[in-house]
Amino acid sequence: MSEVHVMDHPLIQHKIGVIRRKDIGSRDFRAMIGEIAAFMCYEATRDLKLQDVEIETPICKTVVKELSGKKMAIVPILRAGIGMVDGILNMIPAAKVGHIGLYRDPETFEPVEYFCKLPADCGEREVFVVDPMLATGGSCSAAIQMLKDKGVKNIRFMCIIAAPEGVARMQEEHPDVDLYIGALDDHLDEHKYIVPGLGDAGDRIFGTK
């Protein structure tokens, strides 16, 4: 069974409280999505492996810690996932970035694929799939299946708000993928929007509605 980490850091909780407000405009919403993603990245990388390396400071030789595990890749689910990328790249500048384009059909709520471009060596990397919203879980599950079909084995998923329905689906369909969640909300409404949620994350980031 996958691990489900719900963030309890006060700064993350505070910022999520701000972006839920309906009167926050795109500029502030986008900036805070990036900040939250950076804080979440910090929490989601706590268990990365380190190795000892001998270096020389201006004073003497010493042993320091260096990341030793797999290289990383960030894969946002378009469009809304793009809003999280820069915040994570600020923390892990060497990560490569792939893109998976999916939108949720408004009638069927099923994900529709329209783009996939991944780093050539994605299969050898630790991949962080990112999307602010996990609602039914259809988009996330489809994106992760696309990665697995291309040979990616080490996958984590990071979202800012999740519904219990999406978490249950991910645990059922991808029990090997650990979930990092900013806030776990109550339920989905009849349009499969997260309640209380924050509305349509993509539209709010890009100002399209």
Ligand SMILES: O=P(O)(O)OC[C@H]1O[C@H](OP(=O)(O)OP(=O)(O)O)[C@H](O)[C@@H]1O
């Ligand atoms: O868990 P699900 O039920 O699949 O819903 C979540 C998906 O819906 C939203 O994307 P949307 O389809 O609105 O596309 P967008 O990012 O282009 O706005 C969101 O960013 C997720 O990708």
Ligand SMILES: O=c1cc[nH]c(=O)[nH]1
């Ligand atoms: O609440 C929701 C559900 C799906 N996609 C969003 O952007 N918000």
Ligand SMILES: [Mg+2]
């Ligand atoms: Mg959207």
